[in-house]
Amino acid sequence: MSLRVKALGIVGLALVVVSAALYVVARSVTLDNAAELERASARENLERALHALSMRIERLDETNLDWASWDDSYAFVQDGNEAYVESNLVEETFGALRVNLITFVNGSGQIVWQQGLDLESEEEMPVPDRLRAFAWPDDPLLQHTDLKRGTKGLLLLEERPLMLSSRPILTSEDEGPRHGTLIMGRYLDEDVIAQLAASTQLSLQLRLLDDPALPRDFLAARASMTEQTPIAVHPLSSESVAGYTELDDFSGEPKLILRVDMPRSIYATSQGSLRVLVLALLGVGVGLGLVVLVLLETLVVSPVAKLSANVRKIANGQSPSSRVAVSGNDEVAALAVNVNGILDALAEHQEATERELAARMETEAELREHYTRVERARSEARAILDAATEAMILVSPSGVVTAFNRSFASRILTGRPGEIIGEHLEVLTAHFERLFGVEVGAVPLMAGTAPNREGVLSLDVLQRWPERRELQLTSTPVHSGDGSYVGRLYTFRDVTRDREMGHLMSDFVSQVAHDVRTPLTSIRGYVQMLLDGESASISPTQRRHLGNVQRNADRLAALVDNLLDSAQLEAGEMRLDFSDVDLANMIREVSETLRPQVEGKDQTLTLALDEGLWPVLADALRLTQVVDNLLSNAYKYTPPGGDISVAARNRADDVVVEVRDTGVGLSEGEQAQLFTKFYRARRTEDRKTEGTGLGLAIARSIITLHHGDIWVESTPGNGATFCFTVPVAQRVPATVGQGTAGRAGRSGQPDVLRASDRDRR
The missing domain is CATH 3.30.450.20 (PAS domain)
Known part of the structure; x- marks a missing residue:
């Protein structure tokens, strides 16, 4: 587009702008006044319609008064x-x-x-x-x-x-x-x-405010109403205008909207006057525009055209060093100087652009290499997951499935069609109920623990379909490299074979214990007879040797008893004889029995029992066994001169017993395995202490059968506190059948066995 055409455009645009400005002023003076007159007329007509409606209601009220x-x-x-x-x-x-x-x-x-x-x-x-x-x-x-x-x-x-x-x-x-x-x-x-329209000679419309088909003009009018301006006036077209107002019901709430239509005669007259004024302004503007064009051609367009010709020559010559010739001392000359400056800047910018392009290409190459490494790492991680024999599934904090391995697809998703990546765990509800049963609630359990950023969950579940298998479900939190929480990894490990071997071992141990007990009883009896001198007199040396035999026979008998108890608990065959037990008296009796041994090691044994300690409904013999085991352990693992204390207090619905010692204490790893069968600490001083590693495991099972909890609190070097709870008498069922310490699904127990929160500490 040439400069002359632009100059013509500028003049024309100026003419249009001036004309538009004058039109706006004229319209503001003329049409706005006409619109205000229209609004006043519309308000007056609305008031007439409302008065007619009020009079109609008044006549109805007068009729009602005559009858009432x-x-x-x-x-x-x-x-x-x-x-x-x-x-x-x-x-x-x-x-x-x-x-x-x-x-x-x-x-x-x-x-x-x-x-x-x-x-x-x-x-x-x-x-x-x-x-x-x-x-x-x-x-x-x-x-x-x-x-x-x-x-x-x-x-x-x-x-x-x-x-x-x-x-x-x-x-x-x-x-x-x-x-x-x-x-x-x-x-x-x-x-x-x-009738109202005929009496007022107005066009009336009445609509419900909550009408879903309410026309747009009604909606716009209602939006513009306020308490200060309850009447709205809006033009419907260039030929008609409408007034709107809301009608209240008995409750004072607006329920209806009334519209009154009327012609726009005042507005039409004002528009005609505006058209005449605009034509006059255009005529004056065209004359002034011609004069301005002549002046622009002489003073501006010709010099600029020459400058443009010089710039075009430089462009055609394609020489970066060429510059525009400068002549004169006016704005055009200054423009030529600026053009030369722009050419210099363009040359510098071109060099900078080439350098930036080279750097960007190098960055893109680095990004491609990084992406390749990330994809390789992702493929390797996927291959590791698929190589695992356990079934694994990764769930986001919101419960959405993000990944699973090949074992999960083949063992858990068997027989379920459809993709689950990106879907919520709820899509697996029906399938998991078919696999594990409704009462397990596997999907709610997993969805409920997915947001948990800490802690490890471990429980046993029984798979019922397509074949019966015992699984161990383990859940661990997963964090990314920057520490952000990704979700939880749920692992299903088939422990059917392990459990079967465990039960076979338990049966074997039980049989061996029974076989050992019979000759052991005879040995203990004959040794006691010899020590009592019933068969013949013995020398002091013989008595010392027989004492050693008796002590080791007693230890072996205790081991046999523990093995039998463990086998009974493992098989779910231990039955308890419940009765009201005075727990405070039991603790005193056990303490007095052990006191000579405690004082023999120069230890101090103190009792702190609440007054009015509630009786508990328990098997007195088995509960005594638990208290005796905890006190014996405290005695064994507390060095000479140490302190042992037993405390018992009432709680909301149970009694809490605490056995505290000042021994060497336990690490977190030792506490996690302490209630496992045959577990003993690896420290040399603990290895020297007599024990089978069965006592705490048996104690835990007995407390579980009493519907209580047992746990340990300890830090290395600061002793240990063993605690357990027993429900009070009125809160425990009167009869208790077989225990729940056996394996899942045995003796009619639930298919899910969950450890208490304290057991996981």
Whole structure:
């Protein structure tokens, strides 16, 4: 586009801008005044329509007053005589009164007589539910604090507006007492609207505010209404304008919106005047534009054209060192100097761009190499997961499946079609219920623990389909390299073979223990006879040797008893004989039995038992076994001169017992395995202490059978505190069957065995 064309465009644009500015000013003066006149006229017409509607409701109220203040109505509402109905409440009465509804209510809020009539079809119509029963005495339609005044207005019933009047029923002299209420109503239908439009000579429309098909102009008008401006005026087209206002019902809430239409005659006249003014302005502007064009051609366009020719020569020559010739001392000369400066800057920018492009290409190559390493690492991680024999599934904190390995697909997802990556765990609900049963609740369990960023979950589940297998479900949190929480990895490990081997080993141990017990009993008996001198006198050396035999036989007997107890617990065959047990007395007896040994090591044994310690419902023999085991361990692992204490206190629904010592203490790793069978600490000083590693495992199982918990609190070098709880007598079932310490699914126990929270510490 040439400079001359641009100059012509600028002049034309200036002409248009000036004309537009003058038009805006003229429109602001003329059309805005016309619009204000239109709004005032619309408000006046709306007020006329509202007055006509108010007068229509007033006439309905006057009609209701004539009937309510009448001796016959006064008597009818009390006795409900049929003569009154036959002579007054007929179809012609509805037509004469121009009402759709009449309701007589007595002084107790009971409807004496009620009927609705369609005036057009003259057929009986149903009465809306709102007027078929009243909440006496609080219904606002029945409340009349002033007997001389009634209640009137609009009421929205079943999506239909109703003009309604409620009057107290009095005598013909307007005297009380009030014997009830007379309610008359007329639907504000199209016939009534048409009558109002005819009486006011206005075009009226009435719509419900909550009408889903409410036209856009009604919605726009309603949005512009406020408490200060309850009337809105909006043009419908260039030929008509409308006024809007909301109508309230009895509750004072807006329910309807009324529109009044009228022609825009004032606005049309103002537009004609504006068109004449615009034509005059265009004529003056064209003359001025021609003068300005001539001046621009002489003073600006010609010098700039020469400068453009010089720049074009430089461009065609494709020489970076060429520059524009500068002549004169005006703005065009200054422009030439600036052009030369731009050419210098362009040369520098081109060099910088080439350097930046080379650096970007190098960065892209590094990114491609990094992406290749990431993809290789991802493939290796996937291969490691697929190589694992355990079934694994990774779940995000929100419960969405993000990954699973080949073993999970083949062992857990067997028989389930469809992809689950990106889906919530809930899609597996039906499949998991088929695999594990409804009572396990595997999906809610996994979805509930997925947001947990800490801790390890471990529990046993029994798979029922397509084959019966015992699985160990383990859950561990997974974090990314930057420490952010990714989700939880759930691992299903098949422990069926391990459990079967464990049970075989338990059966074997039980059989061996029984086989050993018989000859061991004979050995202990004969040794005791020799020590008592019943068979022959023995020398001191022989007595010392027999004492060693007796002590080792007693140790072996204790080992056999522990093995038998462990086998019974493992098989779920240990039965408990429950009775009310005085726990405080039991603790004292066990403490007194052990006190000589404690004092022999120069140790101190103290008791701190709450006064009024509640009795517990327990097997006295087995609970004594637990207390004895904990006290014996404290004695064994506390060095000479140490302190041992036993405390017991009442809690909300159980009794808590604590056995504290000042021994060497336990590490977190030792605490995690302490209640495992045959586990003993690896420290040399602990290895020297006598023990089988079965006592704490048996104690834990016994406490579990008592519906209690057992746990340990310790830090290395600061001793240990062993705690257990036993429910109080009235909270424990009167009879307890086989224990739940056996393997899952045995003896009719649940298929999921969960360790208590304290056991996991």
